[in-house]
Amino acid sequence: MGLKPTRFFCHPSSEKQEFKSKYELGKTLGSGSYGQIVEATQTSTFRTVAVKYIKRKNVESMLKIQKQNVPAEAVYLNSLDHRNIISLIDMYEFKNKFALVMERPLASLDLHDFISKYGPQNDAVASFIEQQLLSVCLYLDNNLIFHRDIKSENVLVNCYNYNIKLIDFGSATYANQETYYGNFGTPAFSPPEWISESGYRPEPTTIWSCGVVLFELLTASLPFYDEDHVMRATLFFPDLVSHSARDLIRKMLKRDEHERICFEEALQHPFITVTGECGENERVLDDSIYSRCSAYTIYENQNCDSELPLSLI
Numbered sequence: 001m002g003l004k005p006t007r008f009f010c011h012p013s014s015e016k017q018e019f020k021s022k023y024e025l026g027k028t029l030g031s032g033s034y035g036q037i038v039e040a041t042q043t044s045t046f047r048t049v050a051v052k053y054i055k056r057k058n059v060e061s062m063l064k065i066q067k068q069n070v071p072a073e074a075v076y077l078n079s080l081d082h083r084n085i086i087s088l089i090d091m092y093e094f095k096n097k098f099a100l101v102m103e104r105p106l107a108s109l110d111l112h113d114f115i116s117k118y119g120p121q122n123d124a125v126a127s128f129i130e131q132q133l134l135s136v137c138l139y140l141d142n143n144l145i146f147h148r149d150i151k152s153e154n155v156l157v158n159c160y161n162y163n164i165k166l167i168d169f170g171s172a173t174y175a176n177q178e179t180y181y182g183n184f185g186t187p188a189f190s191p192p193e194w195i196s197e198s199g200y201r202p203e204p205t206t207i208w209s210c211g212v213v214l215f216e217l218l219t220a221s222l223p224f225y226d227e228d229h230v231m232r233a234t235l236f237f238p239d240l241v242s243h244s245a246r247d248l249i250r251k252m253l254k255r256d257e258h259e260r261i262c263f264e265e266a267l268q269h270p271f272i273t274v275t276g277e278c279g280e281n282e283r284v285l286d287d288s289i290y291s292r293c294s295a296y297t298i299y300e301n302q303n304c305d306s307e308l309p310l311s312l313i
C-alpha cells in the first residue's frame with residue numbers, strides 16, 4: 001500500500017450553509033487541545049461521520065495545497081491509504097476554524113476508553129491490536145510520515161472484531177530528517193531521548209510508543225509514572241503478563257534507542273506471529289479471535305454505547 005495521488009479540495013467559508021445542509025451534527029465524541037470532535041450524519045446517505053473542528057490559532061503546521069493553506073493534518077490524512085488509518089471525507093474552512101469530516105467507525109471506542117471500560121486484554125486480542133498498530137506504523141515509516149503522537153487515545157478500536165483505525169495526525173510531520181527536537185507528542189508515551197531533549201528519531205520513537213500501548217493493553221496501566229521513571233526505563237510487570245509479551249515489551253522499551261527492536265523484527269516476534277498475522281489483503285486470525293469476530297459481525301454497524309456481550313470480555 002502506497003500513498004494516494006493527491007486530490008484535495010477545502011470548501012471556502014462561503015459554503016457554510018452547504019456544510020450545514022450536508023451534515024446534521026450530533027453528540028460530542030471528544031475534545032482535545034486543538035478543538036472538538038462531533039458525530040454527524042451525512043444527510044444524503046445517512047452515513048455517520050465524525051467532524052473534527054480545529055481552531056485556526058491552534059494549528060501546529062499548515063501546508064499549501066492548490067493555493068490553499070490548510071492544516072497539515074488534513075494533507076497527511078488525504079494522502080494516506082491504509083485500512084488502519086481513518087479516512088478524510090470532506091473539508092471546510094470557516095472564519096476561525098477548519099472542519100475535517102472523517103469516517104466514524106461504528107462500534108468503536110478509542111483504545112484508552114476501551115481499556116478503561118473492559119480492563120486488561122488477553123494475549124490474543126492484545127497481539128492482534130498490536131500487530132495492526134505496528135503494521136500501520138511501518139506503512140507510515142515507509143512513506144516517510146512520522147505520526148509523533150502514537151498513544152491509546154489516538155487509536156480507535158472496533159469493540160467486536162478489534163480492527164483498529166489510527167487517528168489524530170495533528171502532531172505529524174514528514175520524516176525527512178534524521179533527528180527531531182521539540183515536544184510534540186505525549187510524555188507518558190515518549191522515549192527517554194524525547195524527555196532528555198537530546199533529539200529523537202522516527203522509528204525508535206514510534207516503537208517505544210507502541211511498546212507503551214502494548215503494556216497498557218495487557219495491564220490496563222502505564223509502564224512509567226513520571227519522567228524520571230521513563231529515564232530509568234525499569235519495567236515492573238504484573239503476574240498476568242505472559243513471558244512472550246514481556247520479552248517483546250522489553251525489546252520495545254529499551255532505554256538505549258540503538259538497542260530497541262525495529263518494526264520488521266517486532267512484527268516477526270512470536271508474541272505477534274503466534275496469535276495472529278496480517279497479510280496484504282487478508283487477515284488470518286487464530287481460531288479464538290476468529291470465532292468471536294464472526295459471531296459478532298452483526299454488531300459491525302452498531303454503536304458501542306451498549307454493553308459488550310459477556311463472552312467477549
Ligand SMILES: Nc1ncnc2c1ncn2[C@@H]1O[C@H](COP(=O)(O)OP(=O)(O)O)[C@@H](O)[C@H]1O
Nearest residue numbers: 029030032033034037050102103104110153168
Ligand atoms: N473519526 C473519529 N471517530 C470517532 N471518534 C473520534 C474520531 N476522531 C477522534 N475521535 C475521538 O475524539 C478524540 C480526540 O480526537 P483527536 O483527533 O485525537 O483530537 P486531539 O488532536 O484534540 O487529540 C479521540 O481520542 C477519540 O476519542
Ligand SMILES: [Mg+2]
Nearest residue numbers: 032153154168
Ligand atoms: Mg488525540
